[in-house]
Amino acid sequence: MHFDAEVFVAIGFGIFVCVLLYVGAHKKLAAALDARVIRIKSELAEAERLRSEAESLFASFEKKREEAEEEAKAIVAQAKSEAELLATEARQRLEDYITRRTKQVEDKIAQAEAQAAAEVRASAADAAVKVAEAVLRKGVAGTDFVSAGIADVKSLAH
Secondary structure: OOOOHHHHHHHHHHHHHHHHHHHOHHHHHHHHHHHHHHHHHHHHHHHHHHHHHHHHHHHHHHHHHHHHHHHHHHHHHHHHHHHHHHHHHHHHHHHHHHHHHHHHHHHHHHHHHHHHHHHHHHHHHHHHHHHHHHHHHHOOOOOOHHHHHHHHHHHHHO
8 A cells, every 4th residue: 555645644634633632622712712702792792881871871961951952041031031121120210210300390490480470570569669659759640650660660671
């Protein structure tokens, strides 16, 4: 029988496989593969947990954003209502002020009118007294009382 190199390679390969089986390389290889599978599964579980945590965090931030928007809208609405209230109060105070000032001016005008009327009455009374005095001094006969009285009132008015 004639042995080629291929036969020796096949025999060497068989011995190599037997040595590997004897040493337990197949068990170590299977254990390494199983460990890698377990590690990959744990990494996938961790990734899934992180994903769900990120989704819940995103939902929480989204909810906080919506709440902040609602709060901002409420603040704006409150500010508008307060501004309208302040404007209404300012208008009311202005109207009250104008009413008071108008009343004061009307009172001053009425007082000035009354004072002017009193001065006119006093002037008329003074003129009447002067006319009466002149009549009593000059006598009743031959004097035009009406013309003299009107002239005296005119001179007092100017």
